Amino acid sequence: MSGPERSMRTPLGRVRHHGAAGEGTGHFIAQRWTAIALALLAPWFVVNAALSIGGGSYTAVIDFLTDPVNAVGVMLLVAVSFYHMALGMQEIIADYIHKPFSKISLLLLNAFVPFVLAAGAVFAVLLVNFGA
Amino acid sequence: MAGVRPDQRPISPHVSIWRWHVTMASSILHRATGFGLYVAALGLALWLMAAAAGPQMYEPLMAFLMGPLGQIALYLIVAAIAYHLANGIRHLVFDTGAGLAPSEADTTAWFVILFAIAVPIGLWALLTFGGVR
Numbered sequence: 001m002s003g004p005e006r007s008m009r010t011p012l013g014r015v016r017h018h019g020a021a022g023e024g025t026g027h028f029i030a031q032r033w034t035a036i037a038l039a040l041l042a043p044w045f046v047v048n049a050a051l052s053i054g055g056g057s058y059t060a061v062i063d064f065l066t067d068p069v070n071a072v073g074v075m076l077l078v079a080v081s082f083y084h085m086a087l088g089m090q091e092i093i094a095d096y097i098h099k100p101f102s103k104i105s106l107l108l109l110n111a112f113v114p115f116v117l118a119a120g121a122v123f124a125v126l127l128v129n130f131g132a
Numbered sequence: 133m134a135g136v137r138p139d140q141r142p143i144s145p146h147v148s149i150w151r152w153h154v155t156m157a158s159s160i161l162h163r164a165t166g167f168g169l170y171v172a173a174l175g176l177a178l179w180l181m182a183a184a185a186g187p188q189m190y191e192p193l194m195a196f197l198m199g200p201l202g203q204i205a206l207y208l209i210v211a212a213i214a215y216h217l218a219n220g221i222r223h224l225v226f227d228t229g230a231g232l233a234p235s236e237a238d239t240t241a242w243f244v245i246l247f248a249i250a251v252p253i254g255l256w257a258l259l260t261f262g263g264v265r
Contacts, residue, residue: 032227035220042213046255050210054259056198058187065183078177085170092163113174121177124184131184 034084041077065128082118158241162219165212172209215248
């Protein structure tokens, strides 16, 4: 209502509880442990997928995904990489998008889209293994 | 700051006065490859869902991926993964406080860039001449 110049509150009182979200450390740690996990999962997937299904046939991809180790590996890859990339994109949005509406919209989109597609991808792997 | 002449102080980043650094490129590339891999990962999810949906969904997607545009995209994705992986490890080392001296950071940045160039060539050579398929 009244501007800060009119207020009786001290500068400290005005900024307290309006600052950082207080979750930066959690973001930092999550970014790192997912990075370490992906440093193993990503090369594993690229090399194995290229060697097994590089030919491009449909049966090759089904054979690849019905191997239990590959199925678990791909589901882990999807879960961890989608978490990692949502964290990274959150950082990019926070750095470059400043208009409140655009920022909040993109942050929400970034929170939802990876979750939806990760769920779909994990379900797809399960469907290939256990579906009709 | 008394006694220190202004021209001896470090100059803060200035819009029009700067010199190209490989560490600068490596930082920008890390974010750029991360952004690209975000899109690629969404593609990975769609690819898995197409595989689960059956051949009639999967075959057109695979025809695209085996075509020239798809192969270029896959080649760039492999390069981006190699870059983001190697530079990510470089940053994990940075987090420990090691490797931050300009000369070390320059060397490792060049190494990461060369790694990202070499990996897709190596994988392509393995698939083409390795006799695996």
